[in-house]
Amino acid sequence: MTVKAFLPLRVALLGSGRVASQLGPALVAAGHCVPFVWSRSEASAKAAAAATPGALPLSGPVTGMPAADVYLLAVPDAAVATLLGTFPWPAGALVAHMAGALPLAVFAQQPLVRGGVFYPLQTFSPGRAIHWPSVPLCLEAADEAGLATLQALAGSLSEHLYFLSSEQRLRLHVAAVFANNFTNHLLGIADALLHEAGLPPALLAPLVRETVDKALANPPFAVQTGPAVRRDAPTLQAHESVLAGHPAWQALYAQLTASIQAQL
Structure with a gap:
């Protein structure tokens, strides 16, 4: 696949847990813009945004979704479907979850969303820094353009990219x-x-x-x-x-x- 030269990207993070807290700074270090970090709690959103230069904290219900090239759902697997049905996604938004066990089909009930998967095969723990260039990033998307965007994003972080089906993942x-x-x-x-x-x-x-x-x-x-x-x-x-x-x-x-x- 040929990757278009559209870097850097605006990458919104929804979630403030172990993955998001390490991914946000890594995205900024790779040259991307993280316009906002969202969390259910205001305190968590502020803490995650503080660790991600340039990111604004968002929390609770969102009435207007700020623009981004990619929206990454760095939330527990069980929360993905609920959040997909809750947020006012811009038409055609590329939204990717970061779960290993959730199929791409979780996006089927959201026809205005272009679904994708951005799954880092790594364990994340507080106090332990992740070396992103060595992390396998497993990708999947509903459309070729979405997959090209995720590939470009993943390639800016890691040297190990894998294109896997939901069953393989x-x-x-x-x-x-x-x-x-x-x-x-x-x-x-x-x-x-x-x-x-x-x-x-x-x-x-x-x-x-x-x-x-x-x-x-x-x-x-x-x-x-x-x-x-x-x-x-x-x-x-x-x-x-x-x-x-x-x-x-x-x-x-x-x-x-x-x-x-x-x-x-």
Whole structure:
């Protein structure tokens, strides 16, 4: 696809959470104009706008939508459909949500809106800066012109652009939950077990780094190690006895052991 030279863009942000708070400054740093940041609460809108040079804070009900080339919905998935039906969008406005699991079809009930998807495949947490050039940006749009605009916007932030269908993006999102959210939860359990034993979390750091590096360099199932792979019943039983005081973790241990052995 040939991208038209229409940069910089006016990019409105609707939302003031973890994604918007990092995306706003990044857009400005890339040379774009963020005319406003909207949030349900006035305090949140002001805080987000203060972190985004040149942006005005908007909050609550909006009677007249300021002009922009792209409106990005950086809000929870469950809020997207409601906001689409609430705001007085200019006719032909390019509105893109930033959700992994929502299909492009969420825009079907808004015929005056040109729908799109601008999904950053990354985890966002307070106090941790995101290196946008390395973030995969997954794009989809209802029309070619809209997709070209999103491609130009994405290309100004990241070196990794992907054009995915809604079904592909949903499957990617499921994979990301396993790779990120579930992995982080398991690390949380490991941290709690170390704390109970009076051991420092740093003990696991080299192991975790090598595990991730190895899994990224090889098919993960092919490099699986541990007592489940060895079918080491005495060790597995000893581990489950240690977890007797945490029945939910004990059950999870057994389920993961079974899942590993099912892949052998």
